[in-house]
Structure formats: C-alpha cells, structure tokens
Amino acid sequence: MGISKAIVEAIYSLEPPGRFLKQCPATGQWSELSKRDVADRAAQAMAYAVSGKEKSQRRRERRRQSRQSLYLPQDDDVDDS
Secondary structure, eight states: OHHHHHHHHHHHTSSSOOOOEEEOTTTOOEEEOOHHHHHHHHHHHHHHHHHHHHHHHHHHHHHHHHHHHHHSOOGGGSOOO
C-alpha cells in the first residue's frame, strides 16, 4: 500500500490541499474521508486498473491466436495437383 499512500500524500500536499470527500446518501452532506480509507480506495482502484489491463491483454492474445488458427491451412485444404 506504499504507492497508494504516496498518492494520497501528494494530493494532500497540493497548494491548496486536495481533499477526498464522500457524500452521505441520506442527508446529501459531504464529509472528508480518513487517510486510511483514501489509501485503501486508491489501492483498490490501482488493483482494478491492473487486473483490467491484464484481462484486456489476455483477451487480445486469445483473439490473435484464434485469428492465426483460422489462417493456418488444413491438410485437406492443400492442393496436391
């Protein structure tokens, strides 16, 4: 969680300082999240981003492999004449 904490600290150290807010669904009031909550959410967002990128790479590789298999000549496709 070191990278996520560094991101949070970078936002808090801006001039003016950045804040992380959450709106209460019942009252509509905004409250500031704790640094721990913010770091947890940043870490989760990075995990989602990484897993999404990996899924996309795996999907792209599967498509590439299926396209290659479509273009490989089969034994009965080869003209022996």
